[in-house]
Amino acid sequence: MVNKEGMLTQKGFDLIQILSKNRILPAITINNVEDALPLTEALLKGGLEVMEIAFRTKAAEASIAQIRKHFPEMTVGAGTLVHTDQVLKAIDSGALFGLAPGFNPRLCQFAIDHKFEMIPGVITPSEIENAYDLGFRILKLFPISQFGGMELLKALNGPYGQLGVRYIPMGGVDIGNFGEYLKDKNVVSVGGSWIASGKLIQAKNFQAIQENVTHALLKIQGTGI
Template sequence: MTTLNEQLASLKVIPVIAINKVEDAIPLGKALVDNGMPCAEITFRTECAAEAIAVMRKEFPEMLIGAGTVLTNEQVDQAIDAGVDFIVSPGFNPRTVQYCLDKGVAIVPGVNNPSLVEQAMEMGLRTLKFFPAEPSGGVNMLKALTAVYPVKFMPTGGVSLKNVDDYLSIKSVLACGGTWMVPTNLIDEGRWEELGQLVKDAVAHVN
């Protein structure tokens, strides 16, 4: 059984997706899988997130699917029911983290300073989201954190083709979360060929 960290490290880039229509879930999943990125972090910023995850999970059982922007225990339950592999939260909420641990689902909470890293470690977590990456000091801040703490990071927020190599060059970085290859307007307009090309370019760039 491949661990979540191993899967993230092999993928290198995790597309962070806001999906507005459930019917887009299957063509979106196909564009990702067919172009070498069999993964998705579907954010709970839209009303149909849980339903879209469930559709994607059924159609693409081998995909690595996470639920992003999870803020409440209710959303954790919805994500688990939809079949996610892991939960991602923008910040570090001990209540949400503990709820995920009790439910047996992996959670990657957001941190951006030493105190939050230590609080996460205190709860047994060793894989964390560095968010928002660029506004929080970017590569230099992350290097400072990794010099002190034995944890793995998934930087997200301001990561793009221009700087993804800088983040991935840091030994403790498993993968980067990004939106540049899954623009919401392309999803909303069903421009799957263009989106697929962006995905293919992203995969080629990091491999």
């Protein structure tokens, strides 16, 4: 399928496979569209082919469109989706998937109705069950650190391991603890801003971002997680 900008939307791609391959989903906030392409290039050179652009700034929509146009090999998603109009903007920009910080049944159903791959945020048993009932199999555990970290994940795996859902822990995940989460069989990927922090982007230190990616991926390879 092709959107109005003439870009392939790649519907039908396997998001689980992409997340499983990359293991890290950098959560990125872009304030200036001009940073989108060099940032994406840094991630790709470091070895990552998936990223999330947070819909927290006016530059988000245009940044995603630029990335989709110039780097079709990058699987780019739209993050921090809290309104249905943001879902529409994400789709229009060419985003291949979306993430929400929480579980909003109306927002989730809206994404389903528009055939847009959505990853809702959950943190409680009830939210997991409700998201599962709507058909979601990839769930964002947010904010994981503030709700017990690995202890919460272990507790949830007891009753919900049978469901076959896969988690993306986010919120307080960093270079020091991300490996522990990835050891859990139900964790498909981890998300965090440490790879490409706002400070590094503002300083246009894309080399450091590339090195952060390489360092994290080498750590994964070295521990076999």
